[in-house]
Amino acid sequence: MSKKEPTVQPGFTIVELMIAVMLAAIVMFGVGAMVVDSQRGWQRMYNHIYSDVATDSYVARKTFDSVVRKASSETFLLDAAGSWIEVYYYEDPNSAFVDSYARFSYDGIGQLDIEYGRLNPRQTLTVRTVCENVSSCVFKASGRSAQMILTLDDGSQTATIVSSSVMHNQ
């Protein structure tokens, strides 16, 4: 009588499977943690540059600089509480008198506006919103320069900018 040899089935034992699954889980957990952390870091950097607060503060600063820099230093109006400032400029480069005005105003409830208009007679041309999510905005002036201290807050991010510009024209 010949003894039958045991048939060897290819496969893994339960112990091998458990060890393999455990190792795979550890590796996947590590990779997953790294991916999540990378995503958070990237999102943080992206928001730092492209969030509403960041872009609005950039637009507000550039608008304030460009308007004030072309304004006349002869005269300007400033609110006693600093909630608005009105500067005057030459719309027509051949004009001997200032013929236009721009008025920055903070409405106290989160919006910074700019109003453009003509003088003599005074006529409002356009009013547009510079930025929203404004938590505070104060205008100041000293000599030929005007300052804007603006704080933006959208609930998740806060930015404060202090901008100063010289009124270059006569």
Add this chain to the structure above:
Amino acid sequence: MAVKRPKSAGAFTLIEVIAAILILSIAVLGTSGYRYYAALDARKATMHTTAAGIGLLLCESWRGLSDPNTFNPDTYFGSDLAIAPITGFTWSAYEGFTPLGGYIVVADGCDYYALLSWKDVGTGLRALNVVVAWTYRGQVVTSIADIDKSFELTTYTSY
């Protein structure tokens, strides 16, 4: 009669496992490296932008005054800007320039050191120089040698 043992097949050798771990480690280290430098460069760029903004702010405010000698950023900005005179070290101005003062400006949690100096370059014409310097790691500055980076602006004003 001896039972014939099945021939081992489909398993990894120790060398293969070590090689796999080595390759994985290199990949992880590489990923960590680029992430570290990406974050560091983003921080450096932000600090440079902030320093440029501080320099421009000081220049424009100083230039707007009818008498440039009266400019004192400490009292000029008051509580609107975290600014105070430098007390920890002395900072010399460029040759020929008269220092107006050195100041520490705190913005976004970092210290920026600003030196203001001026020079008369003609009758009624004055050059106003602002140097803004900072350190990348925020360490305490005890001498100008501790500074990592600086940004400089010069503007002219008639008086």
